[in-house]
Structure formats: structure tokens, C-alpha cells
Amino acid sequence: MNVLDLSRWQFGITTVYHFLFVPLTLGLSIIVAGFQTAWYRTRNPVHLRQTKFWGRLFLINFAMGVVTGIVQEFQFGMNWSEYSRFVGDIFGAPLAMEGLIAFFLESTFIGLWIFGWDKLSPRLHLATIWLAAIGTNLSAYFILAANSWMQHPVGYRLNPATGRAELTDIWAVLTNSTTLVTFPHVLFGAFVTAGGFVIGVSAWNLMRRKDVELFRTATRVALAVTVAASIGVALSGHAQAQIMTRQQPMKMAAAEALWEDETSAGFSLFAVGDVERGRNHVNLQIPYGLSILATGTPGGRVEGVNDIQARYQALYGPGDYRPVVGLAYWSFRLMIGFGVLSALLALAGLWLTRRGRRLPGNPWFYRLAMLGIGLPFLANSLGWIFTEMGRQPWTVFGIMRTAAAVSPGVDVAEVAITLVGFTLVYGLLALIEVRLLLKAIRSGPETEEASGKTPDPDPAPALSY
Structure with missing residues (x-):
């Protein structure tokens, strides 16, 4: 392996690992803020205990996300x-x-939220968790804007004197059409992840009949959040597929193992193909499915890998502009599959608890819910693997290839040592994260006495600091 391959492996490993923490942080921050809002409005002590319990899990995950994100x-x-x-x-x-x-927004107000329970008025303290949650999700928007520019570069010019790309319109970068469809898709995925996490943790406690009222409430909230967010994922994913088809047709063609241009194209469920010859031996399809997904119409035309390859060679010069088709194809399908399973599990839970019914005594749903915690994480990771690998061989689509982006002064030994080092450190951090989360989950929510007394909501604008 050369420096390029090792650098790609290193970036892939650290990025996928870091993104395990991101969606849970994004979604759980809003859920915690929602529980605290419910407590502020109702003064129900169950909601206060919910806030502190899920908030503790949120803080563990947030801290680990910050640590692993610095390397990026x-x-x-x-x-x-x-x-x-x-x-x-x-x-x-x-x-x-x-x-x-x-x-700055999220870190400042998370600190105020942690230490402000007995020092800030309830109204002001509630504002700190909402500002922290807004900052967390705003952070995701800026990062996605940077990534979306790599997918669809806008608002720039190439300076022939310096050989650099220069910013000409920051507003165009921040309102990139790719960003506008990617952000809601990631955000809805984060709510599915957080919802599945809350359902699974609640299921573990309900099986043991611990704090039944608290965790039954949390389960119902999380089931509704997960189902609603799953619908949002599907709708935003459809919009994202249409944008991707226009901007990066090779990525969509590879995702479907579609080799030739086709109208009324079917959505492939299972294919076995020959990449070298650019054809499929077996292809089980849903009729018209791909045309509907990619263009919005059953008779829409979708470009194929072979035709796009010929066009790109004429446009960009000799070279292989195909991503790893098998990886793009299966990561796309597994992403959808794991997401659908998460949605079905949440739908089953809503059905079992319809019209105020209690959760069943049979533990099968609880066991599935605990296993289901991992489904959204797998879907998120596979979605990003597809997004980034499907763009290859480009680092910045259309203007810079990945092979041209690597550092010239780094040798194989240096990258190999840091690759092994980061992987081992991240493995250790994974063990720490799991142990901390399990310890917090097993200890359960604080009792009303242990949670401490908080002042009543202030009836006037006067604030107690």
C-alpha cells in the first residue's frame, strides 16, 4: 500500500468512528431540552428526572465526540x-x-447548563440547554456546508497564478443546494438515532421493572420521535437522491449498478455484475423505482456508468472515473435497509402502546428494542461511506482528484504508524465510552431527593443568578 491508500484508510477510520457520536449528540440534545421544557411547564418531577438522566448520557457522548472530532x-x-x-x-x-x-455557543451553554441547576433561575437554565442544542445542530450545518462544497463546488474561482481555488461568495457556499438537502437528512437521521437509543435504554429498564412510569413515558416519546423522523429521512433522502442524480450522476449509477442510460429504470434489489465488462448477470428490480427516486417521474431518464465514464473521459481527460461499484451498491442498500428496520421497530412499538395501552409483558419487544439501538448507527455510517466513496476518484468533484490531494512530504511508515496509533487509541476510547454509558444506565435516574430542589419558575422578568 502507498501513502494515498493509507491516508484514505486513516481518514475513513477516524471519520466513521467520530460520526458514531455525532447523530446521537444532535438528536439527544433536543430530546433532553424537550424533557426539561416539559418539567418547566408542568413541574412534574418525572420530567425533571428524565432531564437529568438522559442529560447525563448526552454529556458522556458529547465529550467523546469532541475528543474524537479534533483529529479530523x-x-x-x-x-x-x-x-x-x-x-x-x-x-x-x-x-x-x-x-x-x-x-463556542454549544460549549459555553453546556457548561452553564451543567453547573447552573441551583445558580440560575429555571427559565434561564432552560434557555441554556436550548441554546446548547441549537449550537450543536448549527455546528453540524457549517460542517455539512464544507462537505457539500466538496460534493458540489460553488461560490469560487480558480486563480491561475497561484493554482488555488479562491472564495468569491460565502453565501453561495452556505446555501449550496447540496447542503440544503443534506442537512435535514442528517438531522432526521440524528433523531432516529437518538429515538432508537432512548427506546433501547428504556426497554432494558422496563424488562427489569425499574422506574416503570419514567421509562414508559420516555419510550412513548421516543417511539413517536423515531417514526416521525423516519418519515423525514425518507422524504429528505428522496430529495437528496434527485440532487445527487443531477450533480453526481456517476454516484447514483454506481449505487444502482446501472451500466447504460435508461428510461423508466427499475430500482435494483439484488444484482450480480461484471464491473470490468460493465454489465449485470442478475438484476432483481422494482419496475420504475429508480426513475421515480432519481427524477420524480416513472419515465425519467437515468444515466449509466458506461455512458458517464465515456463523457467524463472526454471532459476531464483519460482515467477511470468509476467509484468502487460494489461498495457503492451495497452501502446504499444496507443504509436503506437498516433505516427501514428502525422505522418498523418503532411502528411496532407504537402499535403495542396504542390508545394508552401498557407495553406488553412478553419481553420480545424489549429484546428487539435493545438490539435495535445499533440499527440507526449502522445506517448513518453506511450512508456516509456511500456519500464519500461514491464521490471517488474526486476529493472536490470535478476540480481535484483524491490522488492529487495527499501530502507530498509524508512517507508510508509515518502514515502507517499514526494509522495504527489512532486506531488503538480510538478502540480504547470506545471501551471508555461504553463503560461510562453502561455505568450511567445501570445507576438509573436520580431519586427525587438526590436530584435536589430547584426554585419555582420565576413569575416575573427578575432573574436569580
Whole structure:
């Protein structure tokens, strides 16, 4: 293996690992804020205990996400210095905004939320968790804006004198059409992840008849959130597929193992093909499904891999512009499959608890719910693997290939050592994360006495600091 291959493996491993924490943080921050809002409005002590219990799990996950995310930005300078030199003027802008605006907002108000229970008025304290949640999700928007620019570069010009891409319109970067469809898709996916996590943790406690009222309430809330968010994932994913078909047709063609241009194209359920010859031996399809997904109409025309390859060679010069078709094809299907299973599990839970019914005494649903915690994480990870691998061989689509982005002064030994080192450190962090979460889950919510007394909501604008 060469420096390019090792650098790609390192970036892939650290990025996928980091993104395990991101969706849970995004979704759980809003759920915790929702429980605290319910407590502020109703003064029901169950909601206060909910807030503190799920808030503790949120903080563990948030801290681990921050630690693992720091490495991401360092890698641009370590392994991808040519990329940083070429697009740093553009790519650095939304990342700087994320650090100066969003991360400052979330970190500041999370600190106030942690230490402000007995020092801030309930109204002001409630505002801190909402501001932290807004900052967390705003942070995701800026990062997705940077990533979307790599998928669909806008608002820039190439300077022939310096050989660099230069920013001309930051508003175009922040309102990139790719960002506008990617952000809601990621956000809905985060709610599915957080909802599945709350359902699974609640199921573990309900099987043991621990804090039944508290965890039954949490389960009902999380079931509704997961079902609603799953619908949002499907709708935003459909919009994203249409944008992707227009901007990166090769990615969609690879995702469907579609080799030739086709009208009224079917959605492939299972295919066995010959990549070298550009054809399928077996292809089980849903008629018209791909045309509907990609174009919105049953008779829509979708470009195939072979035709796009010929067009790209004429446009960009000789080369292989196909991603790893098998990886794109199966990651796309598994992403959808795991997401559908999450939605079906939540629907089953809603059905079992319809019209105020209690959850069943039979533990089968609880066991499935605990196993189901992993489904959204798998769907999220596979979605990002598809997004990033499907763009290859481009780092910035249409203007910079991945092979041209790697650092010239780094050798194989250096990348190999850091690859092994980061992987081992991240493995250790995974063990720490799991142990901390399990310890917090087993200890359960605080009792009303242990949770402490908090002042009544202030009836007037006067605030007690």
C-alpha cells in the first residue's frame, strides 16, 4: 500500500468512528431540552428526572465526540496538505464559522447548563440547554456546508497564478443546494438515532421493572420521535437522491449498478455484475423505482456508468472515473435497509402502546428494542461511506482528484504508524465510552431527593443568578 491508500484508510477510520457520536449528540440534545421544557411547564418531577438522566448520557457522548472530532481537522494538514493548500480559502471558512459561532455557543451553554441547576433561575437554565442544542445542530450545518462544497463546488474561482481555488461568495457556499438537502437528512437521521437509543435504554429498564412510569413515558416519546423522523429521512433522502442524480450522476449509477442510460429504470434489489465488462448477470428490480427516486417521474431518464465514464473521459481527460461499484451498491442498500428496520421497530412499538395501552409483558419487544439501538448507527455510517466513496476518484468533484490531494512530504511508515496509533487509541476510547454509558444506565435516574430542589419558575422578568 502507498501513502494515498493509507491516508484514505486513516481518514475513513477516524471519520466513521467520530460520526458514531455525532447523530446521537444532535438528536439527544433536543430530546433532553424537550424533557426539561416539559418539567418547566408542568413541574412534574418525572420530567425533571428524565432531564437529568438522559442529560447525563448526552454529556458522556458529547465529550467523546469532541475528543474524537479534533483529529479530523488536524488530518487536513498532516495527510492532505495539497488539498488544504488548494481549497483552504474556501473549505476553511465554514469550519472557522463552526468553531467561532456554533462550537463556542454549544460549549459555553453546556457548561452553564451543567453547573447552573441551583445558580440560575429555571427559565434561564432552560434557555441554556436550548441554546446548547441549537449550537450543536448549527455546528453540524457549517460542517455539512464544507462537505457539500466538496460534493458540489460553488461560490469560487480558480486563480491561475497561484493554482488555488479562491472564495468569491460565502453565501453561495452556505446555501449550496447540496447542503440544503443534506442537512435535514442528517438531522432526521440524528433523531432516529437518538429515538432508537432512548427506546433501547428504556426497554432494558422496563424488562427489569425499574422506574416503570419514567421509562414508559420516555419510550412513548421516543417511539413517536423515531417514526416521525423516519418519515423525514425518507422524504429528505428522496430529495437528496434527485440532487445527487443531477450533480453526481456517476454516484447514483454506481449505487444502482446501472451500466447504460435508461428510461423508466427499475430500482435494483439484488444484482450480480461484471464491473470490468460493465454489465449485470442478475438484476432483481422494482419496475420504475429508480426513475421515480432519481427524477420524480416513472419515465425519467437515468444515466449509466458506461455512458458517464465515456463523457467524463472526454471532459476531464483519460482515467477511470468509476467509484468502487460494489461498495457503492451495497452501502446504499444496507443504509436503506437498516433505516427501514428502525422505522418498523418503532411502528411496532407504537402499535403495542396504542390508545394508552401498557407495553406488553412478553419481553420480545424489549429484546428487539435493545438490539435495535445499533440499527440507526449502522445506517448513518453506511450512508456516509456511500456519500464519500461514491464521490471517488474526486476529493472536490470535478476540480481535484483524491490522488492529487495527499501530502507530498509524508512517507508510508509515518502514515502507517499514526494509522495504527489512532486506531488503538480510538478502540480504547470506545471501551471508555461504553463503560461510562453502561455505568450511567445501570445507576438509573436520580431519586427525587438526590436530584435536589430547584426554585419555582420565576413569575416575573427578575432573574436569580
